[in-house]
Amino acid sequence: xxxxxxxxxxxxxxxxxxxxxxxxxxxxxxxxxxxxxxxxxxxxxxxxxxxxxxxxxxxxxxxxxxxxxxxxxxxxxxxxxxxxxxxxxxxxxxxxxxxxxxxxxxxxxxxxxxxxxxxxxxxxxxxxxxxxxxxxxxxxxxxxxxxxxxxxxxxxxxxxxxxxxxxxxxxxxxxxxxxxxxxxxxxxxxxxxxxxxxxxxxxxxxxxxxxxxxxxxxxxxxxxxxxxxxxxxxxxxxxxxxxxxxxxxxxxxxxxxxxxxxxxxxxxxxxxxxxxxxxxxxxxxxxxxxxxxxxxxxxxxxxxxxxxxxxxxxxxxxxxxxxxxxxxxxxxxxxxxxxxxxxxxxxxxxxxxxxxxxxxxxxxxxxx
Amino acid sequence: xxxxxxxxxxxxxxxxxxxxxxxxxxxxxxxxxxxxxxxxxxxxxxxxxxxxxxxxxxxxxxxxxxxxxxxxxxxxxxxxxxxxxxxxxxxxxxxxxxxxxxxxxxxxxxxxxxxxxxxxxxxxxxxxxxxxxxxxxxxxxxxxxxxxxxxxxxxxxxxxxxxxxxxxxxxxxxxxxxxxxxxxxxxxxxxxxxxxxxxxxxxxxxxxxxxxxxxxxxxxxxxxxxxxxxxxxxxxxxxxxxxxxxxxxxxxxxxxxxxxxxxxxxxxxxxxxxxxxxxxxxxxx
Numbered sequence: 001x002x003x004x005x006x007x008x009x010x011x012x013x014x015x016x017x018x019x020x021x022x023x024x025x026x027x028x029x030x031x032x033x034x035x036x037x038x039x040x041x042x043x044x045x046x047x048x049x050x051x052x053x054x055x056x057x058x059x060x061x062x063x064x065x066x067x068x069x070x071x072x073x074x075x076x077x078x079x080x081x082x083x084x085x086x087x088x089x090x091x092x093x094x095x096x097x098x099x100x101x102x103x104x105x106x107x108x109x110x111x112x113x114x115x116x117x118x119x120x121x122x123x124x125x126x127x128x129x130x131x132x133x134x135x136x137x138x139x140x141x142x143x144x145x146x147x148x149x150x151x152x153x154x155x156x157x158x159x160x161x162x163x164x165x166x167x168x169x170x171x172x173x174x175x176x177x178x179x180x181x182x183x184x185x186x187x188x189x190x191x192x193x194x195x196x197x198x199x200x201x202x203x204x205x206x207x208x209x210x211x212x213x214x215x216x217x218x219x220x221x222x223x224x225x226x227x228x229x230x231x232x233x234x235x236x237x238x239x240x241x242x243x244x245x246x247x248x249x250x251x252x253x254x255x256x257x258x259x260x261x262x263x264x265x266x267x268x269x270x271x272x273x274x275x276x277x278x279x280x281x282x283x284x285x286x287x288x289x290x291x292x293x294x295x296x297x298x299x300x301x302x303x304x305x306x307x308x309x310x311x312x313x314x315x316x317x318x319x320x321x322x323x324x325x326x327x328x329x330x331x332x333x334x335x336x337x338x339x340x341x342x343x344x345x346x347x348x349x350x351x352x353x354x355x356x357x358x359x360x361x362x363x364x365x366x367x368x
Numbered sequence: 369x370x371x372x373x374x375x376x377x378x379x380x381x382x383x384x385x386x387x388x389x390x391x392x393x394x395x396x397x398x399x400x401x402x403x404x405x406x407x408x409x410x411x412x413x414x415x416x417x418x419x420x421x422x423x424x425x426x427x428x429x430x431x432x433x434x435x436x437x438x439x440x441x442x443x444x445x446x447x448x449x450x451x452x453x454x455x456x457x458x459x460x461x462x463x464x465x466x467x468x469x470x471x472x473x474x475x476x477x478x479x480x481x482x483x484x485x486x487x488x489x490x491x492x493x494x495x496x497x498x499x500x501x502x503x504x505x506x507x508x509x510x511x512x513x514x515x516x517x518x519x520x521x522x523x524x525x526x527x528x529x530x531x532x533x534x535x536x537x538x539x540x541x542x543x544x545x546x547x548x549x550x551x552x553x554x555x556x557x558x559x560x561x562x563x564x565x566x567x568x569x570x571x572x573x574x575x576x577x578x579x580x581x582x583x584x585x586x587x588x589x590x591x592x593x594x595x596x597x598x599x600x601x602x603x604x605x606x607x608x609x610x611x612x613x614x615x616x617x618x619x620x621x622x623x624x625x626x627x628x629x630x631x632x633x634x635x636x637x638x639x640x641x642x643x644x645x646x647x648x649x650x651x652x653x
Contacts, residue, residue: 261454264424268442269471269521279467283458 053106060105067100096329104333109340112333120156127151155314157334161341164304164315167232168349171239171300179244179296180289183251184277187285193252204245208303212238212310231313238307243300250292254285290357297353301346316342369436370397371557372421372525377430379416390416392583394430396576398557405560405568406586407616408578409624414561415451417578418529421559422448434525444472447523449531453514455502462498465489465517472521488520489513492546508539515543519550525557533563541600544571552596565616569609570598575616579623587623590616 068091076084090098104112130151138148155163186193215238223230258281266276282289308317320338323331377394380387390413398404408414419425420432423442432439434446455464465485473481489498492512502510511531518526528547532540548571551558562568568575569592577587590612594603603609 261450261452262456264450265454265456267424268422268448269468270442270444271467271471275471279459280456283456286458 057106060103060108063102064100064105067102071098071100099329101327101329101332104330104336108330108333109336112330113337115330116157116334116337120158123153123156123159126153157319157337160315160319161345163313164308164317165345167236167308167313167315168239168297168300168304170232170236171243171304172297174237174240175244175247175296175300176293178240179247179292180251183248183289183292184255184282186248187252187255188277188281193256200245200248204249206242208238208242208306209310211242212307215241216311231311235304235307235311235313235315238311239300239304242303242307243296246295246299247289247292250288250295251285254288254292255281257288258284287357287361290353290361294350294353294357297349298346301342301349305342370433371400371402371435372396372398372559373431373433374421375431375433377420377427377432379413379420379425379427389582390584391420391427393585396586398559400557401555402574403551403558403560403572405562405572405575406578407562407565407568407575407620408584409580409620410563412578412580413584414563414578415529417584418448418527418559418561422446422527444521445524447518447521447526449511449514449518449526449528451529451531451533453502453507453510455510455513455517457502460499460501461489461494461505461513462486464502464513465520468517469520484520488516491519491550492516508535508543511535511543512546515547515550523556525559526551528558528560530561530563532567540567547571548597565613565620569594569613569616570600570603575612577616577620577623580627587619 071091072084072087075087087098091100130153134149141148182196186196212234215234219230219234219237223233262280262284266280271279304315305317305320307313308315309321312318316338320335323334323338374394374396377391378389379391380389382388394417396404406414406417416425420427421439423432423439423446426440434443456467459467462485465488466481469481469484473484476484486495486498489495492515494509494512494516497505497509502513505513511534515531531547532543535543544567547558560568560571565575573592575590575592577590579585579587592612593608594606
């Protein structure tokens with residue numbers, strides 16, 4: 001009883017309230033008046049998901065047919081009846097080499113997802129075997145002061161997800177460390193505000209691609225002596241610069257619009273500058289700062305794909321680009337898998353921020 | 369020399385064309401240990417007056433003197449109880465009071481400070497709620513925290529800006545008694561701003577009406593000759609109380625009516641005659 005109560009509280013707290021309703025359904029605790037709620041919160045989303053998959057399936061099928069007809073027609077005009085018949089038979093047999101290349105159906109995407117997981121298992125096993133094989137040699141090399149031999153095989157899909165998450169968190173951290181302190185200074189001082197305003201207005205709408213190029217120009221020169229691969233550094237710095245603006249603007253706004261009553265309290269109590277900032281101004285602007293951070297994280301995740309693609313930095317962006325260039329039979333399906341993974345991770349990141357916001361904010365009703 | 373002195377105060381916001389005059393010709397003297405109430409309508413500039421005295425704003429012209437010295441900025445000697453409590457919502461009751469005490473007595477160590485906090489929270493009987501946040505408290509409880517916060521700094525003068533305005537009658541009565549108790553104990557000087565004449569009479573030695581703004585100014589003072597401690601129920605039958613109360617209310621009603629009639633005179637309707645549109649659209653005749 002106590003454990004289930006906690007589960008309900010936790011799932012509500014992290015913004016996944018429908019778990020509670022779902023659990024009530026299975027434990028038979030669902031009251032009649034809750035039924036409507038259950039319908040709205042659980043059945044309706046499930047139904048809309050099914051509808052979406054259905055429409056997708058139908059759409060993919062008709063695109064497939066258009067592409068197939070076009071291919072057969074082309075074979076007929078170019079090579080004659082025999083080639084067209086052979087192609088028709090080949091498409092009908094499901095042979096992968098002659099399948100029309102178009103939007104994959106839901107089942108193809110699901111298959112690709114599973115094959116990516118299998119691929120990951122194979123690569124992991126490979127890696128483990130490599131590590132085992134080189135363990136003694138590496139220990140010896142390190143003792144001799146040489147670099148250890150590292151696994152240089154292809155990263156799996158799952159590895160690339162984690163690499164992307166690393167990049168996005170490094171970028172987010174950079175944005176946080178720059179934007180929050182700068183936002184506080186700008187919010188506190190009208191002079192700094194007018195000094196920085198043009199800067200913010202001009203750089204805020206700059207596209208991720210241009211940020212990448214700018215960072216590339218600078219970092220390339222700064223790391224000119226280093227043998228290390230700078231693509232990770234470049235991509236996380238670009239992500240940070242692209243995404244920090246929302247936090248900067250929101251922090252400055254939050255800090256400059258603290259309730260006048262609180263400022264009066266600080267004055268009447270004669271708080272020092274630091275006390276005033278840390279005890280009054282910051283706590284009061286936390287909700288807005290967090291709204292900014294939430295936007296920053298989602299922007300960071302969104303621009304990450306484009307930047308990884310440009311920087312050739314391993315991750316989901318590079319995965320998508322390589323699959324597109326690859327043009328293998330299941331490439332399109334893998335791209336769609338990556339799309340869903342990106343979307344779902346973005347959603348989870350948003351929930352994570354919401355949870356942290358709920359945790360630190362004084363006003364529990366404020367979080368959206 | 370009076371304890372607190374306001375000399376010919378004039379206060380306006382926004383210079384130039386958009387100038388709004390709030391207070392003018394304000395003269396007030398408060399002696400040490402006195403309890404003075406200023407009674408006025410809402411929007412008559414009461415809060416501006418309070419902020420002038422506690423040092424949050426400066427007068428456009430004229431001087432505020434506290435113990436003979438001009439008031440520059442806020443001071444721990446003048447404690448303020450704000451109209452809307454102004455508690456910091458992210459701190460607990462204890463932390464709100466602690467923050468004030470720490471600033472007022474920077475030399476004391478943490479344990480001594482905590483003792484002071486505990487004492488004052490106890491005084492407003494909120495010890496059970498000491499670890500609660502303001503949004504978990506009722507309006508009356510919040511106001512009591514604000515009272516505790518102001519008093520824990522041991523100010524020489526307490527300035528109260530409609531401190532009980534938003535409370536129900538019962539809570540209000542209790543808090544009035546509490547404030548009077550504290551004031552009576554160490555005879556601090558107190559200034560109460562209120563819109564409730566009865567409250568003023570019950571608590572203060574003198575009542576001064578504030579004539580409503582723009583250009584609000586202080587009216588003639590009314591002395592309250594009632595023995596302390598005063599008893600609310602007995603007071604209602606006291607002829608002296610009735611007389612003073614009627615005088616003040618009559619005065620306030622008069623200035624209210626004056627204001628209304630002034631307002632009436634100000635409306636001058638433009639002399640407009642409807643244009644003869646019909647003629648414009650006649651063609652061919």
